């Protein structure tokens with residue numbers, strides 16, 4: 001996942017600039033795995049430390065925006081703005097004490113690199129969301145008398161979240177057992193994509209869900225308005241679900 005590589009893995013010596021002509025994400029991914037140019041060990045360490053501090057700042061701003069998602073529910077573009085605002089807030093301070101990193105003096109930080117990395121990572125996130133697709137349903141064993149399946153919402157081969165469901169063909173009922181996205185991919189329209197896939201793949205079924213967490217109730221309320229299925233938490237919509 002390009003977003004996580006940009007935020008968590010060691011950065012290459014030359015990071016493409018996110019200018020008017022944005023580097024192709026595939027090229028960017030290739031740069032991240034390319035060989036580094038020869039330099040002395042001391043240069044290498046210095047550079048790694050400087051770049052690591054910049055990366056830790058951009059990551060901290062990302063985590064701050066992510067922590068607010070529980071209450072703010074920001075869609076992708078608004079999330080990017082919040083991330084931007086958090087980074088600006090950090091760069092505005094004289095020094096920032098980063099968890100797992102220690103104090104970073106902002107005057108020593110390569111500000112251009114920080115904004116470039118933010119721009120690349122933010123576009124990598126948006127791109128991952130825009131290109132998210134549902135993988136094929138695969139059979140799983142869950143100790144039920146009805147067939148159980150799962151699929152993922154994936155982007156460029158990486159899973160962003162998973163869906164598990166069962167179907168009872170005689171009763172024409174579908175039951176969503178579990179839909180799970182880590183905070184990084186919540187409020188991105190991926191839950192809607194997952195539910196619509198269930199309806200498309202099993203168009204003759206009426207759909208229900210198991211327990212809905214408090215924060216997901218609004219999501220189901222909105223979704224069922226455009227759906228022919230109730231999507232309610234009726235635990236046993238037919239006698240064949242255990």
Ligand SMILES: [Zn+2]
Nearest residue numbers: 168171238240
């Ligand atoms: Zn049944």
